[in-house]
Amino acid sequence: MIPSNSLVFIVDDDPSIRKGLGRLLRAAGYVHEAFNSAIEFLGRAVHPGPSCLIVDVRMPGLDGMGLQETLIRRRRDEELVFITGHGDIPTCAQAMKAGAVDFLPKPFPPDELLDCVERALSRSANKRKHAAEKQKTRDLFDLLTPREFEVMQLVVTGLLNKQVAGELGTAEKTVKVHRGRVMQKLGVRSVPDLVRLVEKAAITPAARYETKV
Amino acid sequence: MNSPAASFEASDVQSQEDASNAALDWRPLFLACSVFAGYYLGAKLGFALTFHPHPVSVLWPPNSILLAALLLTPRRAWWIPLLAALPAHLLVQLQSNVPPEMIFCWFVSNCCEALIGAGCIRYFIPRPVRLDRLGNVAIFCLFGATLGPFLSSFLDAGFVVLNHWGTGSYWEIWRIRFSSNTLAALTITPCIVTAATDGIAFWKNISRRQWLEGGCLLLGLVVISFVLFNEITSEADSALLYMPLPFLLWAAVRFGSRGATAAILIVTLMAIWGLAHGNGPFSENSAETNALYAQLFLIFMAVPLLFLAALIEERNKVEGTLRERDERIGLAAETANFALWTIDFERGEGWVSDKGRDLFGFGPNEPLSRAAFLGRVHPDDRDAVNDAIEQARTGSLAFEIGYRLLRQDGDVCWLISRGRYLRNDHGEISELIGVAIDITGQVKANLELRLQREEMARLSRVAVMGEMSAALAHEINQPLAGIVSNASAGQRFIDRGNVDLQELRELLADISADGRRAGNVVSGIRNMVKKGEAARQRLDLNQVVKNVVQMVNPDALLHSCELQTSLAADLPAVEADLIQVQQVLLNLILNAFDAMRETPIAQRKVEITTSRNGEDTVITSVRDHGIGFPEEANDRLFEQFFTTKPEGLGMGLAIVRSILESHAGTIAAENAEGGGARFHFTLPIQPTV
Numbered sequence: 001m002i003p004s005n006s007l008v009f010i011v012d013d014d015p016s017i018r019k020g021l022g023r024l025l026r027a028a029g030y031v032h033e034a035f036n037s038a039i040e041f042l043g044r045a046v047h048p049g050p051s052c053l054i055v056d057v058r059m060p061g062l063d064g065m066g067l068q069e070t071l072i073r074r075r076r077d078e079e080l081v082f083i084t085g086h087g088d089i090p091t092c093a094q095a096m097k098a099g100a101v102d103f104l105p106k107p108f109p110p111d112e113l114l115d116c117v118e119r120a121l122s123r124s125a126n127k128r129k130h131a132a133e134k135q136k137t138r139d140l141f142d143l144l145t146p147r148e149f150e151v152m153q154l155v156v157t158g159l160l161n162k163q164v165a166g167e168l169g170t171a172e173k174t175v176k177v178h179r180g181r182v183m184q185k186l187g188v189r190s191v192p193d194l195v196r197l198v199e200k201a202a203i204t205p206a207a208r209y210e211t212k213v
Numbered sequence: 214m215n216s217p218a219a220s221f222e223a224s225d226v227q228s229q230e231d232a233s234n235a236a237l238d239w240r241p242l243f244l245a246c247s248v249f250a251g252y253y254l255g256a257k258l259g260f261a262l263t264f265h266p267h268p269v270s271v272l273w274p275p276n277s278i279l280l281a282a283l284l285l286t287p288r289r290a291w292w293i294p295l296l297a298a299l300p301a302h303l304l305v306q307l308q309s310n311v312p313p314e315m316i317f318c319w320f321v322s323n324c325c326e327a328l329i330g331a332g333c334i335r336y337f338i339p340r341p342v343r344l345d346r347l348g349n350v351a352i353f354c355l356f357g358a359t360l361g362p363f364l365s366s367f368l369d370a371g372f373v374v375l376n377h378w379g380t381g382s383y384w385e386i387w388r389i390r391f392s393s394n395t396l397a398a399l400t401i402t403p404c405i406v407t408a409a410t411d412g413i414a415f416w417k418n419i420s421r422r423q424w425l426e427g428g429c430l431l432l433g434l435v436v437i438s439f440v441l442f443n444e445i446t447s448e449a450d451s452a453l454l455y456m457p458l459p460f461l462l463w464a465a466v467r468f469g470s471r472g473a474t475a476a477i478l479i480v481t482l483m484a485i486w487g488l489a490h491g492n493g494p495f496s497e498n499s500a501e502t503n504a505l506y507a508q509l510f511l512i513f514m515a516v517p518l519l520f521l522a523a524l525i526e527e528r529n530k531v532e533g534t535l536r537e538r539d540e541r542i543g544l545a546a547e548t549a550n551f552a553l554w555t556i557d558f559e560r561g562e563g564w565v566s567d568k569g570r571d572l573f574g575f576g577p578n579e580p581l582s583r584a585a586f587l588g589r590v591h592p593d594d595r596d597a598v599n600d601a602i603e604q605a606r607t608g609s610l611a612f613e614i615g616y617r618l619l620r621q622d623g624d625v626c627w628l629i630s631r632g633r634y635l636r637n638d639h640g641e642i643s644e645l646i647g648v649a650i651d652i653t654g655q656v657k658a659n660l661e662l663r664l665q666r667e668e669m670a671r672l673s674r675v676a677v678m679g680e681m682s683a684a685l686a687h688e689i690n691q692p693l694a695g696i697v698s699n700a701s702a703g704q705r706f707i708d709r710g711n712v713d714l715q716e717l718r719e720l721l722a723d724i725s726a727d728g729r730r731a732g733n734v735v736s737g738i739r740n741m742v743k744k745g746e747a748a749r750q751r752l753d754l755n756q757v758v759k760n761v762v763q764m765v766n767p768d769a770l771l772h773s774c775e776l777q778t779s780l781a782a783d784l785p786a787v788e789a790d791l792i793q794v795q796q797v798l799l800n801l802i803l804n805a806f807d808a809m810r811e812t813p814i815a816q817r818k819v820e821i822t823t824s825r826n827g828e829d830t831v832i833t834s835v836r837d838h839g840i841g842f843p844e845e846a847n848d849r850l851f852e853q854f855f856t857t858k859p860e861g862l863g864m865g866l867a868i869v870r871s872i873l874e875s876h877a878g879t880i881a882a883e884n885a886e887g888g889g890a891r892f893h894f895t896l897p898i899q900p901t902v
Contacts, residue, residue, distance in 0.1 A: 014691045014695075016691055016692050016694070016695030016723065016726075016727050016730070017691060017694055017695055017698075019695065019699070019723055020694065020695035020696070020697070020698030020699040020702070020723065020727075021698050023698065023699055023702035023703075023716075023720055024698040024699070024701055024702040024705070026702065027701070027702040027703075027704075027705035027706050027709070028702075028705060058687065058770055058771070059770075060770060083694070085686065085687030085688075085690040085691055085694075085767075086683050086684075086686050086687045086690070105690070106690040106691060106693065106694035107690055107693040107694040107696070107697045108694060108697070109697070110697060110698055110700075110701030110702075111701070113698075
């Protein structure tokens with residue numbers, strides 16, 4: 001199942017590889033783009049969809065490992081599959097530790113490559129989904145007023161209304177009102193749900209408003 | 214005088230000097246005593262043979278003995294015999310009641326005779342004086358036996374007349390004195406001189422057979438002489454005077470100078486003894502006449518015999534020298550693997566040394582001829598050999614040719630023959646002499662060496678391929694990955710039922726191209742490492758450089774180095790072996806990569822340039838930006854086993870140099886300005902055909 005709007009990039013200086021891989025991907029139903037060098041690829045705009053990079057380790061100019069490093073630095077989302085004409089274990093280990101999907105020696109069994117591409121794209125799609133959801137949830141929290149935010153932060157730590165009131169120096173009733181509004185705005189019915197939402201948005205409990213992460 | 218060898222020699226000389234010093238110590242004494250004794254005894258004998266009233270004897274030995282002594286001693290020691298003779302002379306003269314003035318006068322004239330003779334002879338003949346050459350004998354007879362007595366006789370006769378000793382005219386005395394001294398000089402002096410030279414060593418070397426023969430000779434001689442000079446009366450045929458001649462000849466031929474001079478002395482003594490007793494063929498006239506005839510007879514026998522003896526000695530020496538030379542040549546030829554041969558055209562004879570017989574496979578009685586020789590030469594070389602010999606025969610007289618011999622057992626030998634035609638006195642070809650040298654061993658060794666060198670070069674190429682193996686594997690894996698991907702894609706297209714034929718065509722074409730690409734890499738490797746003869750061909754160096762750059766590109770990538778070329782247009786072609794030139798370039802380029810391991814990536818560049826170098830050569834240079842090499846290593850860079858790499862073997866550059874040298878090229882290296890090293894090599898331009 002190919003996620004929609006996915007794109008596979010081929011970055012290799014060898015024309016045989018580009019052509020062969022391209023045909024293979026096409027035959028398997030993927031859309032692809034091929035680039036002669038890492039610099040050329042970096043010049044392309046970021047693709048707004050699940051994407052996978054098939055990269056040759058050894059290339060003139062910026063090589064595969066350098067590209068991986070650059071992408072990490074720029075916080076890009078592409079998933080990487082490395083192919084190489086001569087694999088050595090240190091390079092492989094380094095690539096995998098830095099988050100590559102796989103490291104295949106040439107000539108690679110085509111099925112294995114397609115398998116990697118599938119995994120990479122689904123990983124990419126999942127990542128994008130999670131990122132999108134996280135952002136959505138965060139946007140929800142933007143609807144809260146600062147006071148409501150404070151109340152919410154204390155509520156998720158497990159404090160009773162009374163205690164929250166004591167912390168904030170307001171009346172319990174006021175806390176109850178704020179709490180009700182928080183639940184309503186965020187669309188949750190119970191504290192556990194609220195806690196899950198907070199976790200999803202990756203907001204630290206009892207953190208200051210300014211340091212919302 | 215510090216080294217042991219030198220001190221050995223010094224002490225050796227020292228001991229020899231000591232020995233000769235010691236010798237000199239007893240020799241003068243011995244000399245003096247023998248001269249004294251000889252003079253005394255000889256004088257006694259001389260007196261016994263004196264004809265009264267003339268105070269001259271038939272034979273006066275003392276002067277001859279003195280002459281012999283002077284001939285045998287060095288000039289600085291001549292005072293010894295002269296001084297030793299004085300007391301003997303005095304003794305003998307006093308015993309015979311000769312007045313003192315006469316004694317003195319006679320001593321003077323005797324010494325003069327000896328001195329004149331010895332002085333002149335020694336002027337011409339240095340010590341040791343041997344009568345074994347015609348020239349020496351002639352000088353001896355002229356000065357010792359003629360001039361000396363001749364001149365001193367004047368003195369002697371003058372003294373006698375002056376002192377009124379005895380009767381007789383001046384000229385009578387002169388004549389008698391001259392003839393008897395000459396006889397003594399001819400018979401006594403040669404015997405002493407010949408016997409004393411070589412001394413004791415000679416007597417030790419005589420074989421038993423020689424003793425026997427000598428004994429028979431002596432016996433015969435004595436008997437014949439006795440018979441001739443005692444029993445034959447003067448009325449007998451004068452032909453019988455020749456009786457001693459065969460024995461004298463026997464002595465000369467078989468015993469050389471020694472035998473001849475001794476034999477003459479014996480005959481002389483026997484003759485005079487007979488004469489003294491009034492017997493023999495010289496006894497019918499007056500005493501003086503008899504004496505004169507006898508003396509003349511003996512003198513005329515002695516002189517030719519001395520010459521004959523000298524001739525015999527010369528001949529023996531020549532024979533000895535020849536034999537020694539033959540043996541030496543034979544030994545040298547055997548040791549050096551030579552075969553010697555001669556062909557004498559005038560006599561139609563040929564000779565070949567034993568080694569030659571073995572080598573050429575000639576039977577013991579097979580006649581030698583050019584045809585027989587050519588028959589054994591390898592068929593491919595026959596014409597060349599025949600031409601060389603013909604050219605020599607009709608022109609240059611000498612030939613030298615290398616060829617192969619095909620022996621009956623199928624073996625092939627490599628030989629070099631050198632021959633020379635000799636002309637006789639009329640200018641015609643008379644003889645052909647020659648030498649054949651077996652160089653099979655050397656040829657085989659050279660072949661072996663060449664094979665080993667080629668194998669070394671090949672192994673070096675194998676090693677280079679090994680160094681490049683990562684890059685080469687990459688080069689093969691690329692097209693393989695392409696092939697696999699394309700094939701799989703093709704299968705999927707077909708499975709989907711969505712077959713675009715044009716696309717499939719392109720796909721299959723790409724597979725073919727990739728297959729060829731991989732195949733090229735494999736055959737490139739095979740060409741580098743396979744065994745085979747070096748094959749020279751016309752090469753465009755620019756093209757070779759481009760090929761090598763392509764071959765080494767993956768490796769360049771691996772090392773993150775950049776390759777730049779700057780190739781001259783219109784570069785003349787060179788004649789070289791393609792694989793070996795590739796090997797040279799690969800070696801230099803890979804070394805350049807190694808040298809730049811520590812260089813920052815941006816500066817890792819290898820620059821290859823080609824250009825024409827003057828009239829005859831093309832120069833190619835490989836320059837890197839690495840660490841260079843230390844100046845003092847410049848001479849040693851191309852030595853075997855010299856390396857600056859920790860795991861290097863050090864053979865790469867040595868093999869590169871030997872490849873270039875076998876192409877008549879050169880290689881050199883220097884540190885380049887701005888860092889790094891530059892290696893440049895030249896190859897000779899192939900002249901256009």
